[in-house]
Amino acid sequence: MTASNNAKVPVPTLERLATYLRFLIDLDQSNIETISSAEVERQTGINAAQFRKDLSYFFASFGEFGKPGVGYNVKDLQNRIARILKIDNEQRVVLVGAGNLGSALVGYPGLKEHRLNLVAVFDNNYGKIGRPLWNLEIQDVMRLKEANQRLGARIAILAVPAIAAQQVTDLLVDAGIHAILNFAPLMLRVPSHVFVRNVSFLQELAVLSYHLSAEEPSQLPLDQIPLPGLEPVIDAESAVGDTPAADA
Amino acid sequence: MTASNNAKVPVPTLERLATYLRFLIDLDQSNIETISSAEVERQTGINAAQFRKDLSYFFASFGEFGKPGVGYNVKDLQNRIARILKIDNEQRVVLVGAGNLGSALVGYPGLKEHRLNLVAVFDNNYGKIGRPLWNLEIQDVMRLKEANQRLGARIAILAVPAIAAQQVTDLLVDAGIHAILNFAPLMLRVPSHVFVRNVSFLQELAVLSYHLSAEEPSQLPLDQIPLPGLEPVIDAESAVGDTPAADA
């Protein structure tokens, strides 16, 4: 546990650790006590050697995990991966941007499960400031620094339009944020101590689109399809605000 | 344009192509006509040689791009990358899961800009079916196949809870979907002709958390912080349904 590991851990390894953690939580809830790397491969699709290698980066600071001939204890591995990822204790998170995406994130129940505590929401829109978003009240983004002096959050989610993203980033850095999850489609300029990860739905969809075969599917023009929902209705109010996450 | 390229293109290259496309659209809107790989590096952070290499995968089928000594024509490159990614013409997309995340995605204006047309929304909740979500009417997920016979969408966004994800995936595959953007935290089992990409906010946040230094920031306990929004209010209705994306 002594600070971070000095051996540099590949980012893909960290991403997979989060996957393992999620998987182990599920196993634990099914009362499964022991798991082998072969079984991890079967259920997550991640190569068994990869799994063992991923864990090996942390043996120096966290000790070994598995027992040869036996496997891994689910609860123990779960706890240790949480410690590695620093989500064994509460990790506070602030959100800037109380739009649709921001709302979805505040309402996302998985966060609390993983001890990622979304503790404040900020926006610059005076029509929104002071109004509630789930169990939080939307605050003025200009008071970010002041608010975070007490909150001490070091992670921020940036869900504002591209045009505002760099400005808000500067505020976040000034407020003591060290890690940013950026949803705006541009490269944020940050000091070297700040770590940024970008998420882009368009990028994801573009990669999917590339992999489609070239042939055109049979498509009727939209205006000839006698199905609901193709005439503009524009009624957002009634469409949201029910249970967190969908439930199809 | 003749079908796909046979040389296998690395996925990271495809991801970057989407980034270049986004960047080129911005440049075009600023009336910039020509760009060099060095300038791309300066503004996107992606290495100039990387950029040229990425494009080189497509020279066989799309011809060369740049002029030595000059650079790249912004409009032309933009058009060709759109063609590579098969978003030069409308690409239809269906969404399953009309929860918070689904709502945010339907309202996301960037989709249409990139010719990704979200044409239908499905859910299994009878409280939602028939109600409008933005300009679409939520349909019964059981009618997915029937609906897609006319729509011909090949891309789907899966924003349902993990417990339902595999079932819905089977419906999607049966309905002729070839590519799935999966937000549920599990490995979907799909036939080999179906391409899946997973998005996990928890994974992203966990990777950020790992990179934080070990020292505890000064944090007041939440119940001692005299700031708005920390008493449960629970009022989702009033928090959503305004402009797409946030605007802090």
Place this chain on the structure above:
DNA sequence: TAGATTGTTAATCGATTAACAATC
């Protein structure tokens, strides 16, 4: 002990990037 599965090594595979001849 025999069987199973780990941790680790070494081989393979793939992606990034520096360097430069070709060319506008």
Place this chain on the structure above:
DNA sequence: TAGATTGTTAATCGATTAACAATC
């Protein structure tokens, strides 16, 4: 032509995975 920047090669770097001795 001289200067700039491309497309491409080759070197480097890093991640994945097969194989196996160690060990429970």
